[in-house]
Amino acid sequence: MTVSVERIAAFCADIPGIAVQDEARVLAVKSKDYYWYSQILAEKLDDKLGQLLVLPTTEQEVITVAAAAAKHRIPITVRGGGTGNYGQCVPMEGGIILDMTKLNRVLDISEGRIICEAGARIEALETAAAQTGQMLTMFPSTKRLATIGGFMSGGSGGIGSLRNGMLRDGGNVTYVRVVTVEETPQVIELHGLDILKVQHAYGTNGIITAMDYALMPSVDWQHTIALFDGYDAALNCAADAQTSGIDAYLMTAVERRFARFYKRLEGYFPADRDAVFAMIAPCDVDAFAAKVASHGGTVTVSQSLHAMEAANLPATWECGWNHTTLQALKVERGEWTYLQVAYPRPFDPAVALRQQERYGEELYFHHEMARMDGEIQIFALPILRWTSKARTYEIIAEMERLDGCTIFDPHVITIEDGGMKEIDTAQIEFKKRADPHGLMNPGKTRGWTADMAQN
Numbered sequence: 001m002t003v004s005v006e007r008i009a010a011f012c013a014d015i016p017g018i019a020v021q022d023e024a025r026v027l028a029v030k031s032k033d034y035y036w037y038s039q040i041l042a043e044k045l046d047d048k049l050g051q052l053l054v055l056p057t058t059e060q061e062v063i064t065v066a067a068a069a070a071k072h073r074i075p076i077t078v079r080g081g082g083t084g085n086y087g088q089c090v091p092m093e094g095g096i097i098l099d100m101t102k103l104n105r106v107l108d109i110s111e112g113r114i115i116c117e118a119g120a121r122i123e124a125l126e127t128a129a130a131q132t133g134q135m136l137t138m139f140p141s142t143k144r145l146a147t148i149g150g151f152m153s154g155g156s157g158g159i160g161s162l163r164n165g166m167l168r169d170g171g172n173v174t175y176v177r178v179v180t181v182e183e184t185p186q187v188i189e190l191h192g193l194d195i196l197k198v199q200h201a202y203g204t205n206g207i208i209t210a211m212d213y214a215l216m217p218s219v220d221w222q223h224t225i226a227l228f229d230g231y232d233a234a235l236n237c238a239a240d241a242q243t244s245g246i247d248a249y250l251m252t253a254v255e256r257r258f259a260r261f262y263k264r265l266e267g268y269f270p271a272d273r274d275a276v277f278a279m280i281a282p283c284d285v286d287a288f289a290a291k292v293a294s295h296g297g298t299v300t301v302s303q304s305l306h307a308m309e310a311a312n313l314p315a316t317w318e319c320g321w322n323h324t325t326l327q328a329l330k331v332e333r334g335e336w337t338y339l340q341v342a343y344p345r346p347f348d349p350a351v352a353l354r355q356q357e358r359y360g361e362e363l364y365f366h367h368e369m370a371r372m373d374g375e376i377q378i379f380a381l382p383i384l385r386w387t388s389k390a391r392t393y394e395i396i397a398e399m400e401r402l403d404g405c406t407i408f409d410p411h412v413i414t415i416e417d418g419g420m421k422e423i424d425t426a427q428i429e430f431k432k433r434a435d436p437h438g439l440m441n442p443g444k445t446r447g448w449t450a451d452m453a454q455n
């Protein structure tokens with residue numbers, strides 16, 4: 001389903017002075033994100049296209065666009081950096097792609113908090129925070145391209161989550177400013193836990209124009225590589241480091257079969273060793289080295305980001321979370337896809353080792369240490385040798401049934417079928433207010449049905 005040329009023209013007439021682009025080449029790029037990690041999603045989404053890219057530069061321009069879209073009943077897909085993995089900013093019914101990257105101003109920085117426009121790139125915020133001796137509590141490894149509004153609306157956690165929790169955990173975001181999509185748009189401010197009404201809502205219930213984000217005092221994290229003789233030792237060490245309270249911003253265990261994908265780590269991550277990649281607080285470097293030794297491993301690199309860059313080594317955040325998947329796909333594209341696994345708490349490494357044995361060459365594992373609801377939570381984002389949709393879902397069902405894991409399915413486009421598992425009624429209630437005509441990112445939430453839309 002797409003919008004008629006006449007309706008798009010009428011929409012354009014109502015947004016004078018606001019930049020738009022409609023070249024086929026631009027629309028093709030801006031209608032995609034990183035859904036290509038999934039062959040299942042690629043088949044579903046490859047032919048989906050937006051019809052007009054709109055680039056507002058101020059909240060007032062966003063309001064003008066929202067009003068015109070509502071008046072002409074044109075679907076709106078909001079887009080930040082376009083680095084989401086589940087087709088979150090792929091327009092399913094054509095219409096407008098609303099590019100937020102020109103709303104990128106830092107509005108205020110105080111102790112512990114930054115306030116900014118939603119289209120600001122996360123790395124730019126990091127740079128601004130650094131000038132005040134502070135850093136972000138967490139970020140995705142895509143921070144160079146990803147926007148803070150996109151992280152809020154499509155992300156869940158990342159580098160730093162081990163120390164500071166997931167995005168939803170209280171305090172990381174406490175303020176959001178949302179423009180509604182109706183003939184006379186409103187600006188709604190959400191504070192405290194109310195921000196959950198739009199968190200991970202995939203831009204289905206309002207356009208976020210500004211928000212805050214938590215900062216912490218800067219730490220010169222030591223990028224650390226530890227090598228082990230077996231994945232069991234690597235995993236046990238990483239898990240043990242958590243329970244013994246070592247101050248780390250990142251802790252990832254990666255099994256040796258990934259070594260061939262980590263081209264820039266040749267000589268540092270050999271194919272006969274399993275690794276832990278970590279960012280350790282300077283005060284805990286010795287304690288961590290002792291912990292590694294107690295598990296039979298050796299620390300081979302422990303240095304600042306600056307020294308890593310000078311040695312042409314990747315930051316350790318490029319060795320974990322979904323960057324690991326990217327490394328593999330870059331080398332053997334088409335051969336792999338991936339899964340997202342949450343382990344039951346408390347984590348039992350034996351479950352992960354059992355899975356490694358059960359799936360042999362079909363799955364390669366790496367495990368991410370994080371904190372969720374204040375407790376240690378272990379995730380894995382194993383790469384899966386691509387064979388078929390049927391086999392993918394057989395493995396998902398098996399891990400849920402045999403291992404008690406929760407799989408956040410990365411091969412689906414709706415919020416509920418992926419991470420959230422159930423319809424978030426508070427988000428749907430908010431959508432009734434913020435998107436009463438049901439124009440925002442159609443097809444991405446099962447909680448919204450056609451009968452809910454106002455005419």
Ligand code: FAD
Pocket residue numbers: 033034077078079080081082083084085088089100118119139140141142145146147148149150151152153154155156157158159201202203204206207208209321322323326441
């Ligand atoms: P986009 O992809 O542009 O948008 C994401 C969703 O948010 C879309 O549904 C879009 O419609 C909506 N949206 C965007 N801006 C707004 C707005 N202003 N108002 C309302 N809705 C909006 N994610 C993690 O959570 N943690 C990770 O560690 C992580 N690592 C990654 C590593 C790799 C290699 C890759 C490819 C992806 C990773 N991701 C991760 C996913 C993604 O990069 C992040 O979630 C990122 O923050 C998304 O930001 P973005 O600006 O690219 O969002």
